[in-house]
Amino acid sequence: MSNVVESETKELHHELPLMQSFIALLVITVIELIISEIDMSDQIATPLLLLLTVAKAIIVGAVFMEIAYDKDVKSIITYVFIIPMIAVSFLIFTIIADWR
Amino acid sequence: MDVHGSIWKSPKTILGTTDAVQIGYLYFIMAFLNAGFSGLYALLIRLELWTPEASYFNNGVEYSSAFTLHGTVMVFLVIVPLGAGMGNYLIPRMVAAINADMYWPKWNNVAFWMLPIGSIFVWISQAPIGWTAYAPLSVTTGEPGIDLWIFGLIISGISSTIGSINFILTIWKGRDPKLGWMDLDLFVWGTLITSILLLLTTPSIVLAIVMIFFDRNLSTAFFFNPAAGGPTAPIMYQHLFWFFSHPEVYVMVMPAFGLISLLIGKFARTKIFGYQGMVAAFIGIGVLSFLVWAHHMYTTGINPLVRVAFTTMTFVISIPSGIKVFNWITTLYAGRIKFEVPMLFSLSFIIMFTLGGITGVFVNIVPIDITLHDTYWVVGHFHFVVAAGTLQAFFGAIYYYFPDMTGKYYHKLTASLHFWFWSLGNLTTFIAFTLLGMEGMPRRYFTYPEQFQGLHQFATVGAVLMGASFAFFVISIFIGYFKGDKVEDFSNLFGLGSGYDFPEPYADRIKRETGEEIKIEHSLSLWSSSFGFVISLPFFAFLGLAETGFFDARGIELLNSAGDINGAVLVSLLFMVGFSILWLTTLRDVKKDERLPVFFTVGVLILEALIIFGVFTDRSFRDSWGWIGLLLMSLFVFWVAAFFNAESKEEKGPALLDGMKKGRNWEIWTFLSSETIFFGILIGVGLAMKGQHPEEFAEGVSHLAIFLTAINTFILIVSSFTMAKAVEAIKKGQSEKLVEYLRYTILFGTIFISVQIFEYYELIHEGLIAIGTQSGELPIYSSAFFIQTGFHGAHVLIGIVLLVFIFLRARQGGYSEKNHEYVEFVGLYWHFVDLVWIVLFTIVYLL
Numbered sequence: 001m002s003n004v005v006e007s008e009t010k011e012l013h014h015e016l017p018l019m020q021s022f023i024a025l026l027v028i029t030v031i032e033l034i035i036s037e038i039d040m041s042d043q044i045a046t047p048l049l050l051l052l053t054v055a056k057a058i059i060v061g062a063v064f065m066e067i068a069y070d071k072d073v074k075s076i077i078t079y080v081f082i083i084p085m086i087a088v089s090f091l092i093f094t095i096i097a098d099w100r
Numbered sequence: 101m102d103v104h105g106s107i108w109k110s111p112k113t114i115l116g117t118t119d120a121v122q123i124g125y126l127y128f129i130m131a132f133l134n135a136g137f138s139g140l141y142a143l144l145i146r147l148e149l150w151t152p153e154a155s156y157f158n159n160g161v162e163y164s165s166a167f168t169l170h171g172t173v174m175v176f177l178v179i180v181p182l183g184a185g186m187g188n189y190l191i192p193r194m195v196a197a198i199n200a201d202m203y204w205p206k207w208n209n210v211a212f213w214m215l216p217i218g219s220i221f222v223w224i225s226q227a228p229i230g231w232t233a234y235a236p237l238s239v240t241t242g243e244p245g246i247d248l249w250i251f252g253l254i255i256s257g258i259s260s261t262i263g264s265i266n267f268i269l270t271i272w273k274g275r276d277p278k279l280g281w282m283d284l285d286l287f288v289w290g291t292l293i294t295s296i297l298l299l300l301t302t303p304s305i306v307l308a309i310v311m312i313f314f315d316r317n318l319s320t321a322f323f324f325n326p327a328a329g330g331p332t333a334p335i336m337y338q339h340l341f342w343f344f345s346h347p348e349v350y351v352m353v354m355p356a357f358g359l360i361s362l363l364i365g366k367f368a369r370t371k372i373f374g375y376q377g378m379v380a381a382f383i384g385i386g387v388l389s390f391l392v393w394a395h396h397m398y399t400t401g402i403n404p405l406v407r408v409a410f411t412t413m414t415f416v417i418s419i420p421s422g423i424k425v426f427n428w429i430t431t432l433y434a435g436r437i438k439f440e441v442p443m444l445f446s447l448s449f450i451i452m453f454t455l456g457g458i459t460g461v462f463v464n465i466v467p468i469d470i471t472l473h474d475t476y477w478v479v480g481h482f483h484f485v486v487a488a489g490t491l492q493a494f495f496g497a498i499y500y501y502f503p504d505m506t507g508k509y510y511h512k513l514t515a516s517l518h519f520w521f522w523s524l525g526n527l528t529t530f531i532a533f534t535l536l537g538m539e540g541m542p543r544r545y546f547t548y549p550e551q552f553q554g555l556h557q558f559a560t561v562g563a564v565l566m567g568a569s570f571a572f573f574v575i576s577i578f579i580g581y582f583k584g585d586k587v588e589d590f591s592n593l594f595g596l597g598s599g600y601d602f603p604e605p606y607a608d609r610i611k612r613e614t615g616e617e618i619k620i621e622h623s624l625s626l627w628s629s630s631f632g633f634v635i636s637l638p639f640f641a642f643l644g645l646a647e648t649g650f651f652d653a654r655g656i657e658l659l660n661s662a663g664d665i666n667g668a669v670l671v672s673l674l675f676m677v678g679f680s681i682l683w684l685t686t687l688r689d690v691k692k693d694e695r696l697p698v699f700f701t702v703g704v705l706i707l708e709a710l711i712i713f714g715v716f717t718d719r720s721f722r723d724s725w726g727w728i729g730l731l732l733m734s735l736f737v738f739w740v741a742a743f744f745n746a747e748s749k750e751e752k753g754p755a756l757l758d759g760m761k762k763g764r765n766w767e768i769w770t771f772l773s774s775e776t777i778f779f780g781i782l783i784g785v786g787l788a789m790k791g792q793h794p795e796e797f798a799e800g801v802s803h804l805a806i807f808l809t810a811i812n813t814f815i816l817i818v819s820s821f822t823m824a825k826a827v828e829a830i831k832k833g834q835s836e837k838l839v840e841y842l843r844y845t846i847l848f849g850t851i852f853i854s855v856q857i858f859e860y861y862e863l864i865h866e867g868l869i870a871i872g873t874q875s876g877e878l879p880i881y882s883s884a885f886f887i888q889t890g891f892h893g894a895h896v897l898i899g900i901v902l903l904v905f906i907f908l909r910a911r912q913g914g915y916s917e918k919n920h921e922y923v924e925f926v927g928l929y930w931h932f933v934d935l936v937w938i939v940l941f942t943i944v945y946l947l
Contacts, residue, residue: 098394100401
């Protein structure tokens with residue numbers, strides 16, 4: 001008996017904006033490098049860099065991993081990112097609060 | 101009834117079975133073997149405590165090893181595998197799995213065969229650090245076995261993670277679509293919650309004990325480092341440890357809850373009371389178990405606000421626990437009880453578990469806990485829950501399903517003796533423990549004031565009863581298996597009047613529903629079991645050789661006598677060996693122009709192994725030859741096994757994950773959720789360390805090659821782009837483009853890892869940011885830097901290996917427009933690794 005069973009498929013065949021995403025990632029990386037090299041206050045540089053990092057992560061997740069094109073986008077984000085990050089945050093905040 | 105055939109036909113069937121039922125049997129055998137030896141250790145401990153004088157063990161270290169192994173083995177290698185075994189035996193049938201098996205049959209085999217390997221590591225370790233392995237004791241204790249203990253637990257942890265993913269997918273995606281969530285047996289719910297808990301918490305313990313290993317062997321400074329002024333953050337270890345180990349309690353007990361619910365319903369001859377409430381209680385316990393871990397740490401001087409939060413949550417979790425007990429009692433009240441052996445164990449479970457729960461409530465009250473912490477009260481509490489509780493549930497279930505497993509009855513007299521001796525032994529020993537705790541007897545001591553002798557002897561008598569009881573269990577099973585009465589009528593097995601009571605075999609169900617007679621054939625996969633051995637072999641070889649002083653003394657002497665081998669010559673030789681293996685196994689069928697990427701990749705992998713061990717251990721290449729030889733041997737076994745076990749002739753190229761189904765990529769998403777936890781903790785711990793040592797981190801960052809790393813980041817992004825193009829190509833059926841893009845992805849991935857190795861090499865030789873025997877001047881920063889970037893690098897390496905697999909298969913036309921799920925899986929993994937690096941680049945290099 002075959003173990004391979006055709007089940008739900010998600011082949012929606014979107015044309016992915018791969019090249020645009022790639023260029024965006026490249027540009028953001030260059031901007032990050034510039035921000036880290038120029039003399040800028042940490043209070044501005046840190047949130048800016050974090051913002052750019054989030055933007056890059058979203059591009060990779062949404063386009064390269066095709067999460068934005070999946071009909072279960074909310075489930076995937078919740079299951080793979082939000083629930084684990086809530087658990088991790090709870091642990092890490094406790095570690096920081098009780099650092100010894 | 102046995103549709104699964106005998107597993108004992110040949111070593112090949114034992115090693116290669118992918119049949120969930122047979123793997124379930126293997127889990128039982130492994131778990132009970134471990135239980136037998138671990139029980140013997142418990143008896144030795146109790147014999148030692150018969151008198152206050154040291155009479156059996158030579159010293160406290162030997163005694164410490166005994167209770168460490170007893171605890172570690174019982175938790176990780178007995179109770180958890182028993183749950184996995186029962187899950188394998190029951191779940192595919194209970195959820196009417198659409199392939200009559202686990203979701204990933206091959207990986208099921210991998211998960212099992214890692215367990216005996218992990219067990220061997222733990223048993224030979226003789227680690228004397230307690231099952232908690234608290235730092236700094238576990239860092240500073242010189243006993244070499246601690247490293248083996250760590251690797252044993254890591255291997256068991258990987259096994260549990262693979263098993264958990266398999267259970268989640270079997271229940272979630274593999275079940276019969278007609279079966280709704282609220283139709284599932286409570287054992288299925290218990291296993292599902294257990295698996296989710298394991299998936300989300302195992303990364304925490306793995307990281308914690310890896311940090312211990314690094315502190316011990318590579319002079320890092322996570323918990324203790326003399327160069328960093330002694331203890332650095334030992335309490336962080338306790339948080340990481342208990343973040344896993346408190347949910348682990350529920351991991352152990354949830355399947356038992358499910359089994360008890362099942363048995364009580366059957367033998368009370370009524371439905372379990374409040375099914376939906378029970379499901380809610382299971383889920384509630386699962387969620388809340390993440391929020392209570394620090395109640396194990398009240399006496400560490402924990403921040404009072406944190407303490408209050410955890411006390412509150414711990415009281416809250418007793419509510420769903422109580423709901424279950426009340427529901428069981430109500431079911432008994434409403435039913436007509438039949439007192440067979442499985443039911444006796446179930447009733448005893450309720451009593452023992454309640455005793456365990458009540459003794460636990462006391463230690464959540466902080467003033468009482470301060471008095472009772474680390475006394476025998478705690479030992480009594482968790483033995484009531486785990487030994488007296490959980491094990492009773494498994495004993496009951498095994499007796500209940502024994503006729504289903506073997507077609508015979510167990511031996512009733514010895515089974516009854518098993519029950520009575522076990523219950524009396526439990527009560528005698530564990531009540532004595534709680535009384536000893538109240539009297540102030542601390543745990544983990546191999547001697548005591550004479551005033552405690554009476555209670556200690558009382559406890560020892562109980563332990564002997566339990567030992568005898570386990571012997572009765574073995575006898576009952578053996579007599580039943582070899583000489584037991586054959587079951588004539590399965591429809592009235594225990595006289596319950598409920599007809600055929602076991603989950604229906606898949607083939608029977610199909611016949612009943614469609615009239616079609618089907619034959620289920622489970623494939624043999626030696627590749628799977630080889631995989632388990634292969635990934636363990638290098639650890640084993642390295643640790644074994646290192647800890648016998650081979651590298652330090654005899655090995656060096658031998659090498660010196662053989663003359664001075666130049667490192668470059670050795671590297672060249674290894675290249676040739678690696679290439680020969682590849683040639684023999686794969687490349688002879690590949691066109692000449694396609695060999696380069698694979699050759700290049702393998703060469704870099706070998707080089708990396710050389711450099712890492714050469715640099716970190718401050719030894720020249722030639723000193724690591726034993727480890728490298730075994731690494732190559734394991735690679736060889738891996739490749740040969742992969743090819744030898746291609747599932748069918750139609751399959752082209754190495755088959756890594758065959759036998760799985762496509763379910764909207766949830767397989768890989770499930771795995772990635774565990775990876776998110778892993779890297780989340782890794783990054784979070786790094787940030788916590790940075791918050792405590794901002795100046796050292798600022799100094800460290802100023803020495804990093806930011807520009808070089810930015811280019812390397814760009815290279816990884818390029819590889820992610822080419823991977824996305826590869827997936828896009830095969831979705832359009834463009835096989836040649838797939839090969840082309842995969843080749844580029846491998847190339848860019850390899851360049852990334854090479855640049856990272858170059859960076860490591862430079863930093864370590866500069867001496868400021870370094871670990872290993874060349875301990876750096878910035879020990880805390882170095883620790884955070886290398887663990888974060890190193891684990892990411894390890895993931896890139898794994899990704900390259902996977903890419904090589906699909907590249908080779910793609911070269912032989914193994915993927916098509918309709919059959920390319922594995923390319924998607926590897927692609928998602930690769931993008932995830934890229935995504936993690938994007939975060940790490942900012943946090944480690946730029947901030």
